[in-house]
Amino acid sequence: MTERTEPSLGRYFGERQSNPQAGADSRVVGASFDGASNFSMVNPQFQAATNIQNNYHTWNTNNISDIRKWLKAPDPSTNFVASCDKRTPGTGQWIFSDPQFVEWREATSGMLWIQGKVGSGKTFLSAAIIENLQANQAFLCCYYYFDNRDNSHTKTNARGLLQSLLLQMATRDETVHPALHELYRKSNHGLMEPTIAGLSATLEVVSKDLSPVYLVLDAMDECSEAIDVLKHLAHLKENLCIAVTSRYLAETVDDASWYIHLDDTESFRQDVAKYLKDKFSHRKLQPELLNEIVDHLNESAQGQFRWVDCQVTVLQRCKTSKAVREALNKLPKTLAETYTLAIERMNESTLLMWLIYAIEPLSVAQVTEILAVDLDDQIFDSEMRSLELENGTYEILDSTLITVDVKKVVKFAHNSVKEFLTQTHAEVNIRKVFEVNEHLAHSMICQTCLIYLLQFNKEGMLPKKVDMFKKSFPLGLYAAKHWPSHMKSLGDDIVKHKPANDLAMSLLKDRSQLMFGWKRFSRRGAYQPALDSRRIQGQLYCMAGLNMERIAEQLLGENLVDVNCKGGEDGNPLQLACRRGHWDFVQLLLNHKADVNAQGGLHGTALQAASYDGKKDIVQLLLGHNARVNAKGGGEYGNALQAASWVGKNDIVQLLLEHNADVKAQGGKYGNALQAASSQGNMDIVQLLLVHKADVNIQGGYYGNALYAASSEGNKNIVQLLLEHNANINAQQGEYGNALQAASCKGEKDIVQLLLEYKADVNAQGGYYGNALQAAAWRGNKDIVQLLLEHKADVNAQGGEYGNALQAASCEGNEDIVQLLLEHKADVNAQEGYYGNPLHTASSERNKNIVQLLLKHNADVNAKGGKYGSALQAASCKGEKDIVQVLLEHNADVNAKGGELGNALQAASWRGNKGLFGNTSLDFVGILPGIATI
Template sequence: MSGPLAPTQASALYQTQTSKFIEAIEVPLGKLNQGLDTKIQDIRKWIGAPDPSTNFTAACNKMTEGTGFWLVNDKKFQEWKSQGGLFWLQGKAGSGKTFLCTTAINTLKGSGKPVFYFYFDSLDSSESKTKYEGLVASLLTQIGTHSKYDHTDVESLYKDNEQGHTKAPAHNMKITIQETLKKCPETQATYIFLDAMDECKNDNQPKVKNLVQDLLMLQNIHIFVTSRHSGFVSTGWNMSLDSLGGNEDILVHINKALTSNESFKGLEEEIQAELLEKADRQIRWVDCQLTSLQELGTKDAIRKALQSLPTTLEDIYDHALKSIHKYHVDEAKHLLQWILFSHQPLTIKNVIEVLAIDLKRQTVNKERNEQLGDNLHKIISSTIVVITQDEDNEKKVQLAHPSVKEFLIERESGHSDKIHVEETLAHIFIAQSCIIYLLHIVQVESVEMAHAKFPLTWYAVHYWAMHVEKVENLDEEITKLVMSLLKFQNHILNEILCWDKPDHDEKESCVASVSSDSALYYASLRGIGVGVIVRLLLAEAEADVNAQGGEYGNSLQAASYRGNERIVKLLVDAGADVNAQGGEYGNALQAAAYRKNEGIVKLLVNAGADVNAQ
């Protein structure tokens, strides 16, 4: 067992390790090295796992140099490192668990040990980093295709799923991980880190716990978990940040901020004393206070602020919302609705477009706030929303911390009445915004120009229907907007709506279906997020459920091929002919059978589909 690091060694190691791993090891999993075997590339692409290295890199970039080393020097950590088993690190929101986990990952990677990790992330707009399926997919990608581990089992799983043409169930991925680890030599230790387990969806957490317990039954497995909650197993090493007396990392963080900011000169001891006394081991709380204090212009103002510091993160966030200028309230609310409920991270260009959409006049303003990146903090405090930069140097707008999301969603409306976000209303707002945006861009000369000139086009095309689908009862206003989009006859708009069809023939079929007023076929062809829209077309527009046309012949065959059981049932209940002939696969049953969708096959057979039809 290696001994603890001296403080000077730790500080030196921090710089070399962090730069080394960010530049060399932590390349996003999707950007595979050119020398990797083609089959491994195909397998990784097929699994389609969320990329945890983005979280690792973000944490490395945010950490204050010299923090976290007390953990890796701790006796409990050293014992876990050598003996294996479970290490559970518990701490309240904002206590620095992610930074500590990242430091531990860095340290073990620096010693050349096989280290695999996953960051649960409630700010992930795709939600894949909040689900058990995302975890097992990520671990399978990392472990199953690692150069030091046997690839036989993951290759067999790939083969069993028609060389990657069908998705593997999460249970099968878990078994593959276990079988791969069983083949490791007894002397080879495997380290697995799971950060922020409390950010995993509640109904997924039992599966994660079972996975951890099952993996611990294998030889030489070391699992490190961080969470707000206490450990679910009594055995192993448990550490609670809430019960520790020291503030080593917070002190380092405060001193770094004090020495790098001229406005704090002469007040260092006062600021340090007040923040240390009231921090309650929450480095996030300290960071918010420092951000707030450095906005003040005089020493007297800073001293007064130190005597009335908000006591909790919730108080900080509430104050930030109440401080929004009355002329920015609508913009701030619109921005928060998008950030909280969009299906993809928002770029700064997206946000500029979002704030240009005028719902009342149902148009998009010609003027754009091009300097928004420099002025966003004037609209809403950086304790709520921040701008980050990814590995491609693209600026993204996101919530400053998971605790901000929790505060905005779970608090009662009376807390900060002028900024209250309700999920259903947010989805209605985003859906309306997307549709208005799409109807506005018909003025362009080509699809390519639409995407170049209007940066929100891609998002609006892909997700407008999914936001509509989130609303159970559509009011008259949103219903009219949806119908106007589906009935609007414009060739450019038709091509834009079908932009996400990669295959040329499929795209042509989609464009033709929209152009020929067969909106029901188009909705069925999209496959996801259009259940409400199909119901609207059947009820409001009295669409012909058996209309012929398109690559798949009719709406039922298109929906059966796409695999949307809900839409298939809607069409069948509306009187769709389950034995209608035509299209690419002859009939709906053949299309469902080709895609191996047992649920839809059963539904069609029960509805009278002829199993002997050719």
């Protein structure tokens, strides 16, 4: 491999990190516009291709819509569609005959790295590759576009990539891969965000099942965590064929097996020619003039398709051949010059500020509202709305700088525009026409938002329907949600930014704004057409949540607010500030005599709120202001010690204990601190609490006791520790009755083994499943069933939801466990539970193999009982023709009466299962000639 002189990702991101002034949008000065040197490709290495495995039959159909919402995956299709719409047909086709691409395409794994300078057409090339791969139905093609133009930054990090790839790979045909479903379950069924490690590990499992999968990643240089992404991809390269485009080289030679370098090649020139001929096809230019345009732009492009694209806009405005030739001779030589001229032409440079610093992408409708705000007169004038934008014509937006995507989102036309505007060297070129100043931009945006909100200050101003509000005031949600963030970006001394500060004070002083205005549609970003006046939060509470200390200080200083005002989910401003971790705001409130021990709210007290959220410095601050450490202020966790124990904050637990927290205090969801720590696997805290004489057998709370909690949640080391401290191993508590049944139900074999070694009663009765054996049989864990049987579990013990272990296993289709239980003399005809007996259960739950197995072991085919009266009636009701046939072959009585539906024939008719008994009618009880009688 020859040495390359192009910048690598490692150098690029290392230089960014070494410059503390460089934000997420910054780049190495000049890097975007420097040319890249030539590059020698590696030799071919062919590998055989395999077909994709479409084994979706084991995938879960539950929760798919919930899982999609939980993943919150960025949508790369907007980038793909925009590229396809703009790409000239026939361009980029040269890559499919490139030896490097051919080798990669025929391989079953590995990475192809496509490197090219800024604007070299990498995104169009990615679209061509994706279209080519998606045309082949033999494998799955996924893709992702890193995009730094999106100020939400969801398309610039590793999390967004992993979320999107999981959504593409692990949700197929309205089903969910088991690994993704398990990650969803472990994330508290979608209540918690998945970790990066969890996403990556799940993606690795999924990719192995689907291999080979082709993955196209565009603009790796726009990823803020490119090095981390490459580490994740390193685990996937054995399962995926990955193609990456970037303006930089891969970090190491090992990262990529194939390289393609884009430059001013003959292929590039041919694509430029195709593009230009397409763009000018409607003009019917003389061939000589068209050739002049093609030759001139090709000679000047220096391998930058983006530069060519920008010049087309200028040339298309020319009305005569002479004007075209004059324009050709005056075209800017670089992208930097091109963008400078475009900015000079643009009337609304404030929009560029918005696009750089807006927190969320802006729609055309929102831009229309922004341009109708007069900052000088501080008014919103609906008559200033742009008719061009409202009518869907975008001439007001210079296409060299700004574009509108398929979802009518306004964004920079290319990432290089944003880079140009934010780079230090660019300011020298454009400062005469456009001042790039972050504080100025945030002040301007904040003022625009506040002016927009101040119009909502009287009853009846806002519509009563959500959709009407969004249509009438498209900037409303953004303004209400984000004005505080833009104000905080002004720094600590916001008083210096007088226009923004005065507007904020006007908004907050006006009580009608809380009643009729911005608080109606700022809560969680949703508009509330009607708001109960009793739930109106005070100004100070709002400021505590937003951490706007300087504004709050002015409100308190002018005695405009009550420091102990009540209301809101957290009860008062102090508790809210503690929960959000706003130390300075907490200090401000305490300095103004806030009641440190006030009761109420989500966490009961400020101390519990700070302890739960792990804010040790705030806990110390509260204790220093005489917060009562053992206050039982309610809340989910009862007291501060339990909250800190549950969340796993060792230092806070230690601090609370040093301040004489009662280690045995009862209350809250988990009853006591020891149970809370045991349930969450916080080993160090469990040890600490035991050293401080926590009662290992104290009862109460969600799990009943600490041993049960640790066993249920699979925390073996804590189970061991509690047993060594004389925990009552057979204590009866909780949903599963005792620790052994809980561990058996959850499939925790090691804990089951440990509990049995400590002489747990293997046949203890109680709980949802009646006993441990039934729980394990239901769970489908054969190893635990075997272990329990070896320790003399009663195979025929009665009780629980399913009556006995055999019926539980039959219900869940655990055939191997049914076989094992029968080998240990399980009573195949035991009568108990919802279904009556195992044969009824298996017939009802459509488990044909288990039906046959039970009959082989002499199950009574005509035994009565349970919901359906007989096995035949159960199978008939469920429409299981194969099972009905099996039961009839074993002399099932078709006329047997009983159950909810009377007999099998009525059950089949009720369900509309025509054909189960020959002439059965869909609408009426039919007749089975020679067999059934009515």
